[in-house]
Amino acid sequence: MLSRLAESFYWIGRYLERAEATARLLAEHYHLTVEDRSVPDDVAAAVVLDALSLPHGTITSPSELVRALLGDVGNPSTVIGAVGAARENARSVRDAISGDVFESLNGAYLTLTRGLMAAASPGPSMHRVIERLMVVNGAIEWTMTRDEGHWFLLLGRSLERIDMTSRLLDVHHEVLWPDTGPIATLRSAAGLTPFLRTGEPPTGDAVRRFLVLEPTFPRSLLHSARGAEEAARGLQSQGNAADATLLREVGLMRSRLEFAGLVQDPSEVDALAAETQMSAVDAALATADAYFRQAGTIVWSH
């Protein structure tokens, strides 16, 4: 497979994940701030913008935060930007992906850029975005060949999921909204029902531990790290030269979480999350080095 194609698949995975996770966080955060007016709007907006490494600008109301996070095609840290970026990558590999995947992704992009903002209230708009993105992921699941491209996409998705779940933890809903915050965190990760079925009361600490260490929850750091390792091994099994750095990085990351044991101290959980997030960055760099611009590539730039 061409390096260029591989890189596009990887970024389709990342951007789709980023768009959906951002949209879910935004939808829940908006609900939270509308229903509970006890936190000043600028503070409520700041915690989300900081967690997503976005500039504060002049945001003073929940609807301005929605506009900022929905964003535009120029900024791939926003919902629209991320979907646009995923679509651009899909265009460059259009010959290699199924028609269903491209069409659903293109449809999601068009929904977002044409008239979505006209909707009267941001809640319903977010729902539509999430719905469209779920269709794209369904098309990937149904129609994509399980070849290298698929493994690259899964690798990108897993690494981005680690990043986004870490950022969700960085919002610290439970600090500003002690009563309703933990539930909002869970809903942002579509994790409310899975969490409640564990039988634990939804306290801030229990929720954070769940999002880091729960092996069965698809958006937990542990589960995502397993996904990253599986993708790295999948690439190896397709006859790619095993990349020692990438395998080592994702293997270490997964093991740290897998064998963390009974972590009770909340600060330990947070430290583990931060370490995992850094590790995902290193894994991303290792992926690029190993597959997208291998050593020895001649770069024709003066």
Place this chain on the structure above:
Amino acid sequence: MQSRTGAAVAYDEMVDADGKPRPGMHGVASVLDTLGAEGLTERARLRDAYLDRQGITFSLSGRERPLPMDLVPRVIGAEEWTRVEAGIKQRIKALEMFLHDVYGPGEVLEDGIVPRRLVTSSHHYHRAAYGLVPPNGVRIHVAGIDLIRDEAGTFRVLEDNLRCPSGVSYVLENRRTLAHVLPEVFNGQQVRSVFEYPEHLLDALRAAAPSDVADPTVAVLTPGVHNSAHFEHAFLARRMGAELVEGRDLFCRDDRLWMRTVRGARPVHVIYRRIDDEYLDPVHFLPDSLLGVPGLLNAARAGNVAIANAVGNGVADDKAVYPYVPDMIAYYLGETAILPNVTTYNLSDPDQRRHVLERLDRMVVKPVDGSGGYGLVIGNQASESQLEATAQKIQDDPRAWIAQPIVTLSTSPTVVGEGAVEPRHVDLRPFAVNDGDDIFVLPGGLTRVALPKGSLVVNSSQGGGSKDTWVLDEGERGPAGESAPPRVTRVRRSAVARHHAPVTADERLRQQEGQQQQSAGTDATGALPC
């Protein structure tokens, strides 16, 4: 608003006698003005789409449909709520003691406070429950006390629901739906949250478990997907993280309750049942019921399982017993009732019966053990022949009916067709959860609204709708905007910079050179990390 009989004028919850918005209603009023009919119609469309999508439905005569939720919230002030809350706690305390009494020593009957024949003739007084003391003594784990506001604006108790009161899921969903489709209406005031309800319920159910169980298993027992309130059963089970079971999933052995799982039988310690007493245990009640669990009552009697709400609670919410509740409060607690009753005539008494029959067109007649508004006759809206038939029924079986003077329920502004806003009659069902130590009253409750003009019947089974119900939090915080300093101002900035494709400058350069196919502005690869 004049009622048809020309009697009393309803209390308007939006505006006072001078037409000015009541405290707390200014914000709502101005949002309604700003939106206008067109805006409201658009929001109504969004709401319908949302409710449909969420599957927030109940079944009416076999058809599944969304419970109509009105866009205008109903607002209750903090001070007023404090009184309602205290009144409900007081009432439930007395009713708990009454149930303990009639299924035990019977002192209240001995002392003649409540007539013995009234209790023993109740269809819901179950001898099978006599002497059955729940592990933590609680029989009313969940109560729904129906309140109305009379013409003077006073909250009065219309009826008690101590068996399987339903509707609490709509309270939570209404709040979420309103925030979803009409967020601006929340601006400028702090509304007390309703979302802690499932936690309180789970705590109360776990507290009800047999005392020798360290980590009790709670299950919600539903009649199945065809029940009108199945959405609620599933909702509560999901939000409590409890198992939703049907009768066929359960069995009793050795006076213990078990559920069938893929890993074999698992014990169940607390059953939150949402099926009626009569169907609960074919050994004691209807022998052909397939919904219940044979032997459940024996297991409860052996102290191995707690049933919530307890079997036989219906005797306390029997409408013929209802007039005696203020006396119970005086008898058991030595207090006067904080929330007054509505005047009620006991039709077993010949004098009261004659009084009622003489003015049947100004009475509401209700079956004593009915619910859902079935069998209700409103005198001034019934035809001549209906009134005659009702009078005959009362003569035939006076114990089966009660009568109350028609109370004109308060009105609240409601969106009716094409975005017009008109007053419609409302009631209120607050929900309370008793864990044995404390009674938690959910702030607000379910406001039901009679959608047809002039109608006084709010039951959802009779075409009623609902409203999001706000209890304003006027305590520690001021209105938003000038709110108290936030608890924490320092927030942690994410330490990791955003990653974007591609990751290095030479990569970007290389791609830019050969990327005619990527249009400017939507360039996936040109963005800088922010």
